[in-house]
Amino acid sequence: MTPERLERIQTTLNKRQPDLTVITDEVYKPHNLSAIARTCDAVGIPEIHCVWPTDAYRLKSSSTAGSSDWIKVNTHDSIAAGINSLKDRGMKVVAAHLTDRAIDYREYDFTQPTALLMGTEQEGVSDIASEMADEHIVIPMQGMVRSFNVSVAAAIILNEAQNQRQKAGMYDQRRLPDDVYQTLLFEWSQPSILHLCRKHDLPYPKLREDGELLDPQGFSEQVNASHRAKKLRRSNAIAAAKNRS
Structure with missing residues (x-):
């Protein structure tokens, strides 16, 4: 263990945000899941939550660029169970979901305890997840397509969360218990x-x-x-x- 390595580990842990996370609702493509995990590590999220249609969950190592070593993955049997567990921890669940009540993602306050909900690649956010979510957000788009790839959308939204938290000084002191x-x-x-x-x-x-x-x-x-x-x-x-x- 070199002093430089230890300092980097400590610096990274000091910036982890225990009240910011992502929950995926049967996002089944490994490269998308791994790309989301990589973004989570980059913005200081220590753990993610996945509703996975099988018993095992694995991050695709070629897409995580090593982030699978630094991100804890929690799996849930159903989206309802996953959302309830996060709400029990005092988090608001905000779904990336195009509905009449959706707001611009930049208008949401990401400095509050938040779990970003990302729906499956083909179907998007399920009806039950939509109903249980505290808020819906969208990324405004100017082209013919109506949505980004799920991992790209997560990266855009989480970058905004990071910017808001940086301005609020939430990366300036250790927040992990x-x-x-x-x-x-x-x-x-x-x-x-x-x-x-x-x-x-x-x-x-x-x-x-x-x-x-x-x-x-x-x-x-x-x-x-x-x-x-x-x-x-x-x-x-x-x-x-x-x-x-």
Whole structure:
């Protein structure tokens, strides 16, 4: 961990906006989802929400340019469940949706806790999502086509959100809660140790101010102890199986 790398991680975390996010309603093309995630990372959004028609969600790495390592993805079984979870956190849900009540996206106040709702590529925002949204916004267009690609539209709108928040000074001080900040600082600065923690179901070890482990020997002993315990359980299971046979 170089000092420059640690400083970049800390600077990025200090600008994360925990009360700004995106929720996608079955946006199914991987390159669109990944492009949205890349934009979210660029404007300081720490996590996104996806209603995904299958059990698994994956970001297309070629489109994220590495942003998949820095964005948390939450999946929901239905758009209603996703919207309700965000509203329970005090967020207003604003849908990019062309309706009679839609306003110019630049007129919306993005300094308030907001979840931007983007509909599917072909059908747009679903009826239930439209009804549940607190606000509808549109990007004014002057040509024959009536809409942008979903990832392009998200980028345009989120750039406006970033501009408003910058003017309001919302990037000038850390806004992540301390526990979230410390967790992400560890996960981002120590990916190899993170892998071992998850593999052996170990708590995250404490870091020094320079981003390195406070007690590397103690952590190594924990890993070795876990490895020995797993090996012993396997041996006991094999012996038990032989006894039964």
